[in-house]
Amino acid sequence: MIEKVLENLKKNRMDAYFAASKEDVVPLVKELVQEGASVASGGSMTLKETGVAELLRSGYYQFSDRTAPGISLEEKEKIERETFSADAFFCSANAITEQGELVNVDGTANRIAAIAYGPKSVIVVAGINKIVKNVEEGIRRVKTIAAPLNTKRLSCKTYCEKEGHCMGLEGDLTAGCASPERICCSYLICGPQRAKNRIKVILVNEELGF
Numbered sequence: 001m002i003e004k005v006l007e008n009l010k011k012n013r014m015d016a017y018f019a020a021s022k023e024d025v026v027p028l029v030k031e032l033v034q035e036g037a038s039v040a041s042g043g044s045m046t047l048k049e050t051g052v053a054e055l056l057r058s059g060y061y062q063f064s065d066r067t068a069p070g071i072s073l074e075e076k077e078k079i080e081r082e083t084f085s086a087d088a089f090f091c092s093a094n095a096i097t098e099q100g101e102l103v104n105v106d107g108t109a110n111r112i113a114a115i116a117y118g119p120k121s122v123i124v125v126a127g128i129n130k131i132v133k134n135v136e137e138g139i140r141r142v143k144t145i146a147a148p149l150n151t152k153r154l155s156c157k158t159y160c161e162k163e164g165h166c167m168g169l170e171g172d173l174t175a176g177c178a179s180p181e182r183i184c185c186s187y188l189i190c191g192p193q194r195a196k197n198r199i200k201v202i203l204v205n206e207e208l209g210f
Helices: 002-011 022-032 045-050 052-056 073-085 110-116 135-154 159-163
Strands: 015-019 038-041 062-064 088-091 095-097 102-106 121-127 186-190 199-204
Touching (some): 022 045, 045 121, 095 135, 102 110, 135 159
Parallel strands (some): 015 199, 038 088
């Protein structure tokens, strides 16, 4: 299954790498992105669990940190816009299909915007628990796993935070609650890419993140 996903990611003109364990991720990242490069990241438990978040804050790179202590809302928004000119943007994925597609859903869309366009390189780090059969299963994974767990982590007042699944589970793609704190507002499916190897996926042989 892992070999199939890696092969199909490459067929979709994304670079794909396999990491046997989370300890192998940081050395691989250092090979892919040179020291001193300008970098940014989306919110991600996987980046924390693999040590990539710590690397980004270590001074090894020029890191635009939108979550730095004491940062104002205006500064945060400025950094999110600066992300588009970064050498590399780091994030995880909500799901990766067997066909080599990336499925991501955002609240403010800063992450999916950067994945789709802007940064010279996008580094996606994901555990094997993110692998799903197809896009439909990926969306279901968002509504039953990723969104409920992230709303709990972020203390969002939503139906899925309370019930553990989306109220629009059996509805259309964007079906769900009307909470202003909803985190599944914008959807991005990445299939075959024009810019070959701009998106690089590191698939880790462990269960990581949500």
